[in-house]
Amino acid sequence: MAQVIVVGGGLAGLSAAHTLLERGANVLLLDKQGFMGGNSTKATSGINGAGTQTQVENGIPDNAKIFFEDTKKSARDLARDDLIRVLTGRSGDAVNWLQDKFGLDLSKVARLGGHSQPRTHRGNAQFPGMVITYAQMERLEDLSVSDPERVKIYKKSRVTKLVKDESGGVIGAEYERNGKIETAYGPVILATGGYAADFTSDSLLKKHRPEYYALPTTNGDHCTGDGQKMAMAIGASAIDLEKVQVHPTGLVDPNEPDAKVKFLAAEALRGVGGLLLDNEGQRFVDELQHRDFVTGKIWENGKYPVRLILNGQASSEIEWHCKHYVGRGLMKRFESGEALAKDMGLKPEVLKKTFDTYNAGVKAKKDPFGKKFFSSGEWSMNDYFNVAVMTPVLHYTMGGLEIDPESRVVDSKGKPIPGLFASGEVAGGVHGANRLGGSSLLGCVVFGRVSGDSAAAYLLQTTAAAVEKAGGRLGSLAGHLESKPASSQPAPKPASSSSAPSKEFTSADVAKHNKKEDIWVIVNGQVLDVTNFLPDHPGGEKAIILYAGRDATEEFNMLHDPKVIPRYAPDAVIGTLKK
Incomplete structure (x- = not known):
């Protein structure tokens, strides 16, 4: 079967690619970054699913109808019912697919703001977005090595640019690679993400929400609305396009409080x-309200800095995040x-009164800010606390390309553009005015799979029609649909860690290389030059710079599997640490 072009290597694009392969299509995945994963790897709360096996095992009475109502309420009645039904109706199947196909642990389930039931799934360790995305990414990269005729990753x-034929249908895409412009042919799935870091000259953010333009963002610098603009x-x-979500809780780095990201x-x-x-030291909002509501209350209250405080019990429940x-x-x-009170510049009795008032509200199940769902355990001054300073941040763009329930991109008359599909944050209308936490990863997987199904069916139909029209000249058609890149060599096999250089360095040697333009780190006894x-680091430069010239083993092992280095950065290994 001929190929489908997937633009974007985040979770939406990866889910589309795996679905295409399940349906018998070949895949060419084009990603503008040097490392796939996109913002999907940063998702920290989990993936929503209604009616999952995990919920059944925990006695949670959830279903697609309840999830639909929660999503519609969060969307402020601005989302399209047909798209919400796809998102929520296929949510349980999406979680099951991840568990069954990729062997993922999604055995924990929590209730986030705006949800009437616990339905946000994650495992016992690491950020769920990273775990889910890496599992798909590694599987696809392995296939690109073992079966390069079916899977190509550039x-x-x-x-x-999107390439059209005389009838207006999309038949391919132009892309820049190694300094050259190449053209690939086939139907196109756009999975390029949103525009919450679009600070470019033709910024969609500045055009549609200029008042948000100066806010910091959680997005990588690749989120510049490329797919929206091309389509x-x-x-x-x-x-x-004006529906941009400002998340209430971005972490403020005390050493770099004005950082844009x-x-x-x-x-x-x-x-x-x-x-x-x-x-x-006062509460001012139901912490589990919708994101836009909490953000609004932070701005309305106006008493900064705002701190997120976890007591001992809360900290232990999410210990890995706190440690990270x-x-x-x-x-x-x-x-x-x-x-804690001393650090906040308060008298201890002020903080104690806040805790006592909260405890009384929990006991009476009557919170002054309308909170309905409480964690067990009392807040006490004789406890330990994990605390961070918060600020609202640009996080997610609900607007995007208009799609139908089959993930087909439509034109101004509401008609599908032949050969063009969209999934993930590049598509609009799914979340309305406000997205629920846990539905970002879900949207990527659900609509990634829908777009993969639709594109595979379209490819099959157009191939059959073209073959019939051409009188069976299949070779000519296949030549038209195949990619024509400058080089079609299969991806090289990942280097083995055993091939690392044998040169030894001391900790003092490594410590000398502690600047952005010359940065070494130690990971599991290996010395890496990561300059x-x-x-290309998906977590951003700061995550590495923090450990410049130091041993980053503990932090690295919290987030990554050991095979990440030989797979993605084998050339960075320059030696071993001298014992």
Whole structure:
């Protein structure tokens, strides 16, 4: 079967690619970054699913209808019912698919803001977005090596234009790779993400929400609305481009408080019982309200800095996240309420009164801010606390290309553009005015699979029609649909860690290389020169720079499987640590 072009290597594109392969189509995946994964790897709370096996085992009475109603309410009645039905109706199957096909642990389930039932799934360790995305990414890269005729992956390949035929259908894409413009032919699935980091000259963000333009963002610098712009240039319709979500809890780095890019504080931190306090030590909002509501209350209250505070019990429930944030200097641990009050510039009795008032509300199930769902356990000054300073951040763009329930991109007249599909954040109309936490990964998987199904069916239909029209001249058709890149060599096999250089370095040697333009780190006894890898790191440069000239083993092992280095950065290994 001929190929489908997938533009974007995040979870939406990967889910589409795997679905295409299941349906018998070949895949050419083009990603403009040097490392796939996109923002999907940063998702920290989990993936929603209604009616899953995990929920059944935990006695949670959830179903697609309840999830539909929660999503519609969150969307402020601006999302399209047909797309919500696809998202929620296929949610349980999406979670099951991830567990069955990729062997993922999604055995924990939590309730996030705006959800009437616990339905956000994650495993016991690591960020769920990273775990889910890496599983798909590694499987696809293995296939590109073992079966390069079926799977081709071209990184650092920026798609610049969609190619149309005389009838207006999309038949391919132009992309820039190795300094050359190449053309690939086949139906196209756009999975390029949103525009919440679109600070370019033709910024969709500045055009549609100029008041948000100066806010920090959680998005990588690749989120510049490429897919939306290319599709609109050939007549695609866009919807809800002004609907931009500002997440209430971006982590403020005390050493770089004005940084444009912020790390997100997982909504799960509030889901396990974290409280938001202003600079007077007072609560001002139901922490589990919708994201836009909490953001609005932060701005309305206006008493900064705002802190997210987890007591001992909440910290233990999400210990891995806290340890990670503390390790990155984004969260601080206090051994008592008195120590915390001192750091906040408050008298201990002020903080104690806030805790006592909250405890009374929990006991009476009557919170002054309308909170309905509480974690067990009392707040006490004789406890330890993990604390971080919060700020609202640009996070997600609900607007995007208008699609139908089959993920087909439609034109201004509402008619599908032949050969063009969209999935993930590039598509609009799914979440309305506000997206629920946990539905980002879900949207990627659900509509990734829908777009893969639709594109495979379209490819089969057009191939059959063309063969019939050409009187059986299949060879000519196949030649038209195949990619014509400058090089079609299969991806090289990952280097083995055993092939690392044998040169030895001391810790003192490594410590000398502690600047962005010359940066070494130690990971599991290996010495890595990561200077050239910095721009490609999916977690951003800061995550590596923090450990410049130091041993990053503990932090690395918290986030990554050991095979990540030989697979993705074998050339960075320059030797071993001298014992």
